[in-house]
Amino acid sequence: MPVRPDPGRHPVTGAHGAVDAVWKAESARIIAALTRMVHDVGLAEELAQDALLAALEQWPARGVPDNPGAWLTTAAKRRAVDHLRRARRLETRQAELAREADQRDDLPESQDDVLRLMFLSCHPVLPTEARVALTLRLVAGLTPEEIARAFLDNEPRVIRRISDAKRTLAREGVPFELPGTDELAGRLSSVLEVVYLVFNEGYSATAGDDLLRPGLCLEALRLGRLLAELAPGQAEVHGLVALMEIQASRTAARTGQDGEPVQLHEQNRGRWDPLLIRRGFTAMLRARDLGGPPGPYVLQAAIAVCHAQARTAEDTDWAQIASLYDALVRLRPTPVVRLNRAVALGMAHGPHAGLEVVDALVVDPALRDYHLLPAVRGDLLVRLGREAEARREFERAAALTRNAAERAFLSRRASGLRSDDGPTLEQAAAEFLGGLDGQTARSYGQTLRRLCLALGGRLPLASLSADDVARVFDTAWGRTAARTWNRHRSATRSFGAWAGLADLTANVDRRPQTPCETAYLGAEVLDALWRLPGLPLREHTLWRLLHESGAGVRAVLSLDVEDLDLDDRRARAGAGWVGWRSGTAGLLPELLGGRRRGPLFLADRRPAPARPVAAADLCPETGRGRLSYERAEYLFKHTTRPLDPAGDGYTLRQLRSRQPKRRRPQ
Template sequence: MTPDPSPTEGLLRTHAPQVLGALVRRYGHFDLAEDAVQEALLAAARQWPGQGTPDNPRGWLIKVASRRLTDALRSEEARRRRETEAVALEPPGPTRAPSRDDTLTLLFLCCHPALTPSSQIALTLRAVGGLTTGEIARAFLVPEKTMGQRISRAKRAIRQTGGRFTQPTGPERGARLAAVLRALYLIFNEGYTATSGAVLQRIELAAEAIRLTRAVRELLPDDGEVAGLLALMLLTHARRAARADADGNLVPLEEQDRTLWDRDQIAEGVALVSAALTTSRPGPYQLQAAIAAVHDEAERAADTDWPQILALYDVLRRVDPGPVVELNRAVAVAMVHGPHAGLTLLEDLAGDPRLTEHHRLHAVRAHLLERAGEREAAREAYRLAAGHTLSAPERRYLQLRAARLREKD
């Protein structure tokens, strides 16, 4: 687990998107503005711990970054770039103090529809999250050079498609907000359960997703899906301390020590989703958060209200149908109606190309076969699941389950 950031680092990370938003709005030139902000952040990191934090840290950062950007724009190369990009950028607007709305506008820009989901995530973490290219590269287990190229291509794509530093309106706003929430959701998921590598969780990445979602929640306090996503993250992240044993091995939900769960985060998540469900039309994130709340409110695994969870999945499959929802619903069906009922549903999913190469389909099938007493078939399914995951902790867990079944025979 990484240590908490220093007061200076936390302050810089909070102000970074607002400072970048102010420069992009005022001058355009996303690339140059981002570089100038990074230089200002480095200057602050060097000076503030020894000289003290200025009374107006955001204003200090904007002043320093603006000076760096102005110097860059004076060069001949920057002038030529400015001429060619002018048609794709808003003309510099009147100077005004940066607002929290700049953070949301920057998120909308990073989640431009011209970008792939992976590029949206990388650019969001870089521009809004304030993470360095090296930090993002390490989080996604790719070389820093590769991640730098991915981020550069994302910026170039935004420039070439005429991305403007303005908040979209009408239907486009809804579509862009959905992309923003999806990017934050994927960032959190990668932090909560790493898709590959030697560690089960990247807690700092999950925490960053929660921080960014809180920022969106502050800007859009009446949006039910924003509240639902934040609630889902909190209710899921609350279990982090119990998800692995002292050796880093995965501990499944039903076997976790629930006294290790973060009750404050659970209370906050339950309050958020309860309020959202009573004031807005239920959406996918709210429904997923409601399911997580049912799990978290059970003192023991045996106390879990599976009929309620199944009812929520029945609603979720109508609101947001998809193979992952059906896979999770099959587990709920098995817990309510028996493992064979769940296995029947899995047969219908076996031919879905989106799941056939994913380890979770095989892992769920193995779990239900084990519950049904079909140990040999379960052992083979666990081995098959282990061969499809790139996560070392998940592979060890699946192999251990298979080995335990062999010992029982």
């Protein structure tokens, strides 16, 4: 195969750059072709990586091939043939496979293979996070490091997520084929959802310091355009591309000089990208030409077109946008779509119309931590002249968002509005918790933090009502067990009595608790749990300790490093001791990693500035907070779903093989 050395570049640097560029452009086609050959996407990626390593070894010395994509494809296919021959698979096809691998280098790959790969990586059998990671890895060609950096995650977790996804596809026997007519709509919807999730994370980052992550927007646009080429007869695909093109056209105008968000009606429309707008209009015309009733993405693209056609914010046809949202709500009546419709109604028919819809959404559990709900409500209240209420909503939105740029923007909006006088809910809660012992403060603190998040920490204490509390209980804890519901009710009653308020739980009835026998996990399930590959050290240690000690979950999570007696295999817990056996003893030193103070089990990251934690729950050496009960429970249920015949996953309490027997201090 002819090669062409580049005299103007260092051979190693030039070759490595070429490999990176070719891999980004060709990896999806290579992996798709290999998956068709070996029927295993995990193996296909390994074979493609082998070919990539060969390129890194050979190209610096021999020069970059004239057709580097074909070189990688041929090298990968030859490795696939070798693997199949060694494994004695598909013996009747070996000659055919060998001939295919030796065909000329510029043989075009089947576009259907790439489309199959997209459907495979977005298969509904995978959780959403796994679909996103696997698609970016296999189809977009991003490395785990790049995916982790884009989503502010850590690389080992991304690698584990991708590996788990490939194992799930293999275990479930998901075929490498295009879906049939009967399931095409549902499967295509899953693919479009993943692409749009990637775009949205780049367009409006959910966490981190910056509002935008342009790299993710570009990857999503690349995937969307590729999908439009592969499935040109699907109107929803063109609708999604149109939506992303038009939204991406506003990127330069969405932030100010210091990175602060600029609202749509305040943006300099002269900075909108006309090329992307034209591309969006073209994609929209393709979708309309295909005919049929408009789907969710075509309707959202039509809304984006309305904004793009308005020369100024005042020219926006809000009545048409509200009408399009009415149609979208009928197709996709999600809480977020209904919230967006409220914005359109508020602009088309006045703030009272929008506020009526928003107030009905306040009790929706799906929006309880969604920062844009109080942000939208604050906007509408400002327009109605209710500044003190609007300020509280913006402050609540700032506390809920995990994005630093949005938090600063919302805080500035709040600071410019009139505030109420008198002590606030946040101030009273802090004073109340400060007078309690550590474990009680942690338990009651969970209740009061939720009240502050749901109602706004700056809510005047005097205006806190039983109706407010009842709404929070229904939204936050409506589906919890009676024991959890009653615990939060007791904490709220105690706080109300301390603050001298009328009974805050007057509209929150105590739930009857029926004693039930906990179904503890058997030896077979435990053995399968301990043998799960890639168990994180923190979770493994926690689960071993719970099982070996028989202690309560909250008691174990409340342990501090200073409480441990590693030599005697015990830790002080209140008036007694929690003991453990060899399994936990072998894990604890590695978990501690030399730490001498702070919580034993730490959260994944440092707490956000808007969510301060008590000093007793903060590690002075790492700055990370204590692992919460809710997070620990979620991780265990998520991990044990494959082990549970019902598919629900198990609870941490089921790890206890016996009732706790705490040793008394000697």
